[in-house]
Amino acid sequence: MKNATRQVFAVSPQANQYLDLTDSFEATFEKLYRCSGQFSGLHGNLNRCIYLDAEFAGSQSPVNAVVKRVSGMPWIHTSPTTLTAIRSDLWNILQPYFPPHVTGRLQFEESSLHGKYSYVTVYCTQKYFIDYYRGPNSVHNECPKCRGIHYLDASIRQAIVEYNLGTALVFTDDGLTFSFDGELISKLGLKDRFPELRFRRIPVITKPMDDDILPGDPEWAGAFVARGRSRRLGQDL
Numbered sequence: 052m053k054n055a056t057r058q059v060f061a062v063s064p065q066a067n068q069y070l071d072l073t074d075s076f077e078a079t080f081e082k083l084y085r086c087s088g089q090f091s092g093l094h095g096n097l098n099r100c101i102y103l104d105a106e107f108a109g110s111q112s113p114v115n116a117v118v119k120r121v122s123g124m125p126w127i128h129t130s131p132t133t134l135t136a137i138r139s140d141l142w143n144i145l146q147p148y149f150p151p152h153v154t155g156r157l158q159f160e161e162s163s164l165h166g167k168y169s170y171v172t173v174y175c176t177q178k179y180f181i182d183y184y185r186g187p188n189s190v191h192n193e194c195p196k197c198r199g200i201h202y203l204d205a206s207i208r209q210a211i212v213e214y215n216l217g218t219a220l221v222f223t224d225d226g227l228t229f230s231f232d233g234e235l236i237s238k239l240g241l242k243d244r245f246p247e248l249r250f251r252r253i254p255v256i257t258k259p260m261d262d263d264i265l266p267g268d269p270e271w272a273g274a275f276v277a278r279g280r281s282r283r284l285g286q287d288l
């Protein structure tokens with residue numbers, strides 16, 4: 052197989068930093084912003100969709116999050132609720148390269164932090180998602196509510212199909228976590244300017260190595276086709 056020429060790197064903070072959401076905001080996020088759909092996993096278990104609610108995301112409404120405190124890191128994730136906050140100095144550099152997105156505010160419960168840090172929350176809608184799990188034996192399923200595609204086996208190696216990248220330089224697989232083109236990282240000097248960031252390479256392949264048909268594939272006819280799941284189950288039995 053011809054080697055792909057593009058290089059893609061997932062971004063995360065050096066230290067595993069998470070937003071410390073207030074209990075009330077986390078409850079709000081789970082109830083109002085997160086998709087309530089469920090889909091069956093590899094062995095029939097039910098998984099909750101991690102994507103944003105389709106109606107909420109479609110309305111282009113901001114996620115205005117409230118946190119107890121922040122670490123000051125330029126890039127922060129949340130867990131278990133999936134949400135990304137980017138410090139304003141980094142966001143000002145990155146924003147021109149992002150796929151269409153919606154930004155919101157990040158507010159701090161501890162009043163002493165007001166004015167010390169400034170962050171935005173960022174999400175993209177499903178139309179711009181690309182799948183990070185197209186390697187061999189990868190298995191996907193679709194959320195029946197939002198039609199978002201999920202990978203089912205986290206032990207599978209990540210791989211992005213090159214034709215999914217198009218001309219974009221910033222990518223997302225779920226609207227809330229992001230990766231960058233290697234040339235953009237160099238051009239913006241991100242490693243030198245933001246040494247707290249970690250960049251993990253995701254292999255780029257020229258065509259999918261799983262059997263599924265996902266949005267953006269040449270065979271895509273408007274509906275997800277789950278050939279990988281039945282093959283994996285056949286192997287596992």
Ligand SMILES: [Zn+2]
Pocket residue numbers: 086087088100101102194195196197198199
């Ligand atoms: Zn969903």
